[in-house]
Amino acid sequence: MTNICILGGGGFVGQNLASQLARSGHHITVPTRQRQRIKDLLVLPGIEIVETNIHDPASLERLLAGQDAAVNLVGILNGSRQAFERAHCELPDKLMAACRASGVGRLLHMSALGADTGSKSIYQQTKGEGERRVLAAKGLDVTVFRPSVIFGPGDSFLNLFADLLQLAPIVPLANGRARFQPVHVTDVARAFALAVDDSATFGQAYNLCGPQAYSLQELVRIVAATLGLKRTVIALNPSLSYLFARLMELKPGKKLMTRDNHYAMQVDNVCPDGFPARFGQPASLAANLGYLVDAGNKARYDQFREAAGR
Numbered sequence: 001m002t003n004i005c006i007l008g009g010g011g012f013v014g015q016n017l018a019s020q021l022a023r024s025g026h027h028i029t030v031p032t033r034q035r036q037r038i039k040d041l042l043v044l045p046g047i048e049i050v051e052t053n054i055h056d057p058a059s060l061e062r063l064l065a066g067q068d069a070a071v072n073l074v075g076i077l078n079g080s081r082q083a084f085e086r087a088h089c090e091l092p093d094k095l096m097a098a099c100r101a102s103g104v105g106r107l108l109h110m111s112a113l114g115a116d117t118g119s120k121s122i123y124q125q126t127k128g129e130g131e132r133r134v135l136a137a138k139g140l141d142v143t144v145f146r147p148s149v150i151f152g153p154g155d156s157f158l159n160l161f162a163d164l165l166q167l168a169p170i171v172p173l174a175n176g177r178a179r180f181q182p183v184h185v186t187d188v189a190r191a192f193a194l195a196v197d198d199s200a201t202f203g204q205a206y207n208l209c210g211p212q213a214y215s216l217q218e219l220v221r222i223v224a225a226t227l228g229l230k231r232t233v234i235a236l237n238p239s240l241s242y243l244f245a246r247l248m249e250l251k252p253g254k255k256l257m258t259r260d261n262h263y264a265m266q267v268d269n270v271c272p273d274g275f276p277a278r279f280g281q282p283a284s285l286a287a288n289l290g291y292l293v294d295a296g297n298k299a300r301y302d303q304f305r306e307a308a309g310r
């Protein structure tokens with residue numbers, strides 16, 4: 001597999017995967033809606049960025065011409081039912097059609113741990129339906145991955161709590177008892193990279209988790225300790241968690257939390273079987289949080305620069 005097209009390759013997982021694959025000699029194509037937003041990838045050799053609309057079947061077919069494999073990492077956490085269905089169900093359908101039309105026989109698809117057509121969360125329902133369609137695909141060699149929450153430099157999960165912890169000494173936490181088994185972004189990317197050429201993974205779906213499960217409250221306390229902050233983290237009960245999600249949903253701008261996220265957190269996001277051995281050993285959370293400190297230092301430096309008018 002020399003030429004690989006990564007839909008969603010400009011995102012958090014995508015940038016990591018694109019650079020891992022490019023370093024091992026693959027030629028990577030990354031479509032994006034906005035080329036400027038993924039400046040870091042522009043400078044890497046072996047990666048071509050294409051500004052295009054991947055929801056347009058003709059553009060998708062053009063994109064896949066000459067590719068050996070396609071990877072679909074596109075996903076959204078918030079939005080209307082229609083937006084979820086478009087991203088998680090309709091796009092995989094279009095991608096599979098474009099793969100067939102362009103003679104691309106290999107497809108790797110990103111789902112999510114907890115993906116389930118019967119879930120109360122539309123995110124998990126549509127992720128479940130998307131992976132069901134991909135696994136039922138005829139004439140394509142498909143592999144599906146279902147990670148728990150992913151951490152690492154640039155994540156939007158632990159970094160969000162790192163920012164919130166700066167605001168006050170007491171932190172009320174919705175769904176603090178929800179359990180996660182965070183997996184490092186390089187481990188997720190490595191699983192994709194190793195699977196590309198591995199025929200034993202065809203037709204399979206793999207859960208991806210780190211070595212240890214934590215409650216959300218434990219995770220936030222670990223983030224506070226990493227940043228050297230003394231904070232009291234209080235887990236809200238289920239009714240208050242719902243109310244908190246509802247209030248956050250009404251807030252204009254970027255959503256910190258929605259009721260759909262709240263519903264998704266009602267089921268533990270852990271995998272008892274851990275990380276599949278065929279993709280190596282997963283990194284521990286505790287030993288790999290230095291990036292949170294670096295991100296905080298950079299944010300402070302940017303503030304000083306802004307205040308100084310530079």
Ligand SMILES: NC(=O)c1ccc[n+]([C@@H]2O[C@H](COP(=O)([O-])OP(=O)(O)OC[C@H]3O[C@@H](n4cnc5c(N)ncnc54)[C@H](OP(=O)(O)O)[C@@H]3O)[C@@H](O)[C@H]2O)c1
Pocket residue numbers: 007008009010011012013014031032033034038054073074075076087110111112113146147148149150151157
């Ligand atoms: N991060 C996690 O903790 C986690 C956990 C489980 C599963 N996942 C799944 O893993 C995948 C990658 O996650 P991530 O954290 O890397 O996400 P991300 O940083 O938000 O990146 C998502 C990518 O998808 C593209 N995208 C999003 N909405 C789109 C739309 N409506 N039309 C076209 N492109 C769109 C974006 O492309 P542009 O370059 O055009 O903006 C972006 O590059 C997703 O499917 C997510 O559901 C993530």
